[in-house]
Amino acid sequence: MAPAVDGKLTGLLAATFTPFTAPLISIYSLDYPLCVNKTCLVSFPVNGTTGESMSLSVAERKVLAEEWCLRLCFRPQARHAVEIGADGIAVISPSFFKPKTAEALRQFLQEVARAAPSLPFYYYQIPSFTGVNENIEELIPSFRGVKFSGSDLLDFGQCVSYSQPHWSVLYGVDEQLLAALAMGANGAVGSTYNYMGCYVNQLISAFETGDLVKARTIQFKIQEVLGFDVGVNKQLMTEVSGLFLGPPRLPVMPCPPAHAQLTGLSSVS
Numbered sequence: 001m002a003p004a005v006d007g008k009l010t011g012l013l014a015a016t017f018t019p020f021t022a023p024l025i026s027i028y029s030l031d032y033p034l035c036v037n038k039t040c041l042v043s044f045p046v047n048g049t050t051g052e053s054m055s056l057s058v059a060e061r062k063v064l065a066e067e068w069c070l071r072l073c074f075r076p077q078a079r080h081a082v083e084i085g086a087d088g089i090a091v092i093s094p095s096f097f098k099p100k101t102a103e104a105l106r107q108f109l110q111e112v113a114r115a116a117p118s119l120p121f122y123y124y125q126i127p128s129f130t131g132v133n134e135n136i137e138e139l140i141p142s143f144r145g146v147k148f149s150g151s152d153l154l155d156f157g158q159c160v161s162y163s164q165p166h167w168s169v170l171y172g173v174d175e176q177l178l179a180a181l182a183m184g185a186n187g188a189v190g191s192t193y194n195y196m197g198c199y200v201n202q203l204i205s206a207f208e209t210g211d212l213v214k215a216r217t218i219q220f221k222i223q224e225v226l227g228f229d230v231g232v233n234k235q236l237m238t239e240v241s242g243l244f245l246g247p248p249r250l251p252v253m254p255c256p257p258a259h260a261q262l263t264g265l266s267s268v269s
C-alpha cells in the first residue's frame, strides 16, 4: 500500500488502548505513542473499541483526545475534534437505540457530520458490537471512507466496489486482513497493530509483491494467536510494550498475564 496521498488513509493504523489507574485515566502512560511509533505506524485512532471509549465519560474522552493530539505532535465528539485539531472523525452507529432503517442511520450520521463539516468523516462499521449492518454512507459532503470491522467479505467487497477514488476503505478484522487486501482494502485499522505492526507490514509487502505463500504463512500464524477480547488484548500490549496500561473497565474483564498467547506471539515476531 502506498503512503498517504492527499490525506487519504492507507497502510496500518493502530487503534489505541486507554491506560487506566482505576478509576482514572492515566494520562502519564500516554507516552506509549512514542513507543508504538517504533513499529512504523503513523496514524492512531483514539477513543475506539480498543480504547474502551464506550466505558469513558464524555469528559474523559475529551481529555484523552487532547492528550493524544498534544503528545503525538501531529494535528491528529465532532465539534471538540475540530477545536483540538484532530485529523478526522470516525462515527459508529448508535447501538442501544439502533437505527431501524438505512434512512435513520443516514440522518444520524449526517447530524454528526454537520457538527464538524471541515473534518474528514469516516463511518466505522462494526456490526459485532453495534448490531447494525447498514453499508457506507455517501450523502455526507465530508465523507472520506469507511472502517469496516465486519467479517462478511462480500459486504466489504461492495464497499470497495462502490467507493470513490478519494475515499479510504480500511479493514478491521486483523485475523483476515489478507483476504481484505485481495478485495482491495486501502489499509487496515486494528488493535493488534500496536504490537504486531512490523510483522503485519511484512504480510502486506508479501501480498504486494505477489508472494502469497509468505503472506498466507504470516496470516495463519496471526490467526493462531488472535480472537480475543479487549481485556486480553490490553494485557498482551502491556506485556509486549512493558508499559503500564492498567486494567480494563467493567464489563470488560481483566486478563491474567497472557503467557500462553505470548508464547504464540513470539513465534510470529
Ligand SMILES: CC(=O)N[C@H](C=O)[C@@H](O)[C@H](O)[C@H](O)CO
Pocket: 049, 050, 126, 128, 149, 172, 173, 174, 175, 189, 190, 191, 192, 226, 227, 228, 233
Ligand atoms: C472487535 C475489535 O476490537 N476489533 C478490532 C478492530 O476493529 C480488531 O483489531 C480486533 O481487535 C482484532 O481483529 C483481534 O481480534
Ligand SMILES: CC(=O)C(=O)O
Pocket: 015, 016, 045, 047, 048, 049, 050, 051, 147, 172, 189, 190, 191
Ligand atoms: C480497532 C479499532 O478501530 C478500534 O479500536 O476502534
